Amino acid sequence: MFILFASISITTYGQKLAVTPNGLKNAEDNEKNFIVLNLPEMTAQQLYEKTIKYINKNYKNPEEVIKGKTVNEYLKFETYNPSILFIKNGGIKQFFSAKYTTELNFKEGKIKYEIIELNMNHTQNNMILYFTGGGLDWAIYNKKGDLKREQAKIDIETYFNAQITDYLNFLNGKTEEANW
Secondary structure, three states: OHHHHHHHHHHHHOOOEEEEOOEEEEOOEOOOOEEEEEOOOOOHHHHHHHHHHHHHHHOOOHHHHEEEEEOOOEEEEEEEEEEEEEEEEOOEEEEEEEEEEEEEEEEOOEEEEEEEEEEEEEOOOOOEEEEEEOOOOEEEEEOOOOEOOHHHHHHHHHHHHHHHHHHHHHHOOOOHHHHO
16 A cells, blocks of 8 residues: 555656756656646546636636636646745845746646746846846856856746645645645
């Protein structure tokens, strides 16, 4: 029994996103813009319905964040984070917000999870944080692909992978609210 549970945990929680010069990619396969969440004990319908409940619970106006759906197959929703990270510049913290779109495709026991659009803006002057850039751009990597802002990379990966873990915990009923 323990071996079966361990293998389910590994397949469910093993997928992560990584920040690359070309954007968010599958940490295990940088050619892919998505990860696959394996939940073999659930049907596509169950995964879709639980995802709708997750959005209803976690978003102030759930009907406004959902940007597209096909019942039991597909869901696209938008998220705004007013302070996804900060970058120190001359000893001053420069805060960045993020607006991103998540696209989910459901199959029996699987969810294809992809961030299809991500915009990170400075909260005060609306400058954009790019994955790759040069010159006066705010960028995580320079044009040669060398990492310029390691902490920004870590913060973005930590944020998105925590979102995935939170979502998976909800799907699996492993939230504090489930134990009341």
